[in-house]
Amino acid sequence: MAVSSAAVQPRPSIPSRILSLLADSRNALGFGFMLPAAALLLVFLTYPLGLGIWLGFTDARIGRPGIFIGIENYQYLSDDAVFWLSVFNTLLYTISASILKFALGLWLALILNQNLPIKSFFRAIILLPFVVPTVLSAIAFWWIYDSQFSILSWALMEMGLIDNRINFLGDPENARASVIAANVWRGIPFVAITLLAGLQTIPQSLYEAATLDGASRSQLFRFVTLPLLTPIIAITMTFSVLFTFTDFQLIYVLTRGGPVNATHLMATLSFQRGISGGQLGEGAAIAVAMIPFLLAAILFSYFGLQRRKWQQGGGD
Template sequence: MRLETLNEGAAKTAVRGETPTRWLSRALVSDTSAAYAFVAPAFFLLLFLVAYPFVLSLWFSLSDARVGETGSFVGLDNFRRLLGSSIFIQTLQNSMVFTAAALGLKTVLGMALALLLFRVARFKRLIRGAVLLPFIVPTALSTLVWWWMFEPMYSVVNWTLKSLHIVNHDIPWLPDPYLAMCTVVLVNTWRGLPFFAITLLAGLVSIPRELYEAAESDGAGPVGRFWHVTLPLLQPVLAVVILFSAIFTLADFNIVYVLTKGGPMNMTHLFATYSFALGLQSGQVGQGAAVSLFLFPILLGVVFVQLRLVRQSTTL
């Protein structure tokens, strides 16, 4: 249809004395203009929702702005105060531990779940749909259910453990600093596991069966086929999944805020929760914005490393 239109247009322009080359260039210019016109709404939407808040946050981080006050320019004072704050250093450590632990668990468990789903033959559509439920349910709502499960007074987990005579006392899942970190890592892993499993499952489906048959004919067992066929071919997919999950995990807010609000003793504060506590709850907008901007170079480094890994894996 497009080719016929171009031929008809070229014939008409030839009658008018216009060369086909000039007509074609004019048509391409109009198509390019149309493309820009279609992209423009999305561009301006991103400009308004991403670029403007980022620039505004950058200004706030360089000022002593407080809630209800515009503030004045103070340079890098907010960043110096944060680097000298023990709570911020603790938040930085918490964010690294939280992200590394959650990513490790999601990678291992997500791969195992993807392999399991790949081998399921009966009711596979129903099972794969059910696996997505933790990712579909609103984060705040599902995390509130987890809070009920671990909250000391109503903890169904403690009740189950005591009923099975595994423990004889209530375990302080949320009041204990170290158990609280384990709890938020567990909930984040549960929340992000479907993303890993379904994406890796899509990668598994795309691997040609002939490669497995060739490896099996060479004497490779299940472990050998996984290490020499599955894992190398899944590296590009795995790198992209880890990249997106690292960004989402490092910037997590809902899970930690609903479960612990950064406590106890600031042992579960992440960048997002500490920025919220400083900027909105304490009214120190400048320092809160400075905390959020500390995420930018970290995420930039993560993206750079992961994209290099993706490029290397695709060129092998």
């Protein structure tokens, strides 16, 4: 009895000794390992974030550090029709582009989830719009939307659908529709491929079981696909909404906010006022005004994640 306990005792003590040895250095080691990333992020992410909020309360210009002027920038912006127009444009742009991206992306994901012959090839080429630099593909769209030589106008006129060339980027309504279309074009692949990854995790047996129970095609989608896909839809759409809301490149290339500010987003207005116009304080205030919307999107993502737990029976 005594022998066996003596033989057994050292065994748990070896890992525990290693653990205790590690525990001493664990925090120190962790600190050392975190240092490069933490330093870079603190200096170039956290500090600028704070600096941006501070700049929003100053009248800084390029080449002149500003002084604290309280909420004057925000007061000015709240009376500024262009600012409110840019807020409206941003919301319109984000909401309509996100809905279209989601609907078309989900559709494309469902198509790709069918048993296609050269699926990986299709998946690879469909991602191309996402891989190619946005500015460079936006330049291609600029040429497609050209007021004189637009290939779309030409094709529609050849088909006899329209009589006159479409003024894609010169007319406020058309310009809004055009930039949304270009954004949707770029965003569909991301949504489709991430949702496809989600679709592939749904077991086929669930569909078979539902079919045996007499579910129709739409019921299969409604009661099997959609609930199981909800968590990944929440995350994908949060990312999509976030990047659409803060979009800059596409607008800067296609319209620079014109015509008559009809396509100015908050990000482009912030650039125009802050960098081109030199009013750093005002530009920073516009950028800070985007933060509440972003927080709302992040909270949405958080609750999207929460949902996952009860959906998978708490086994997450």
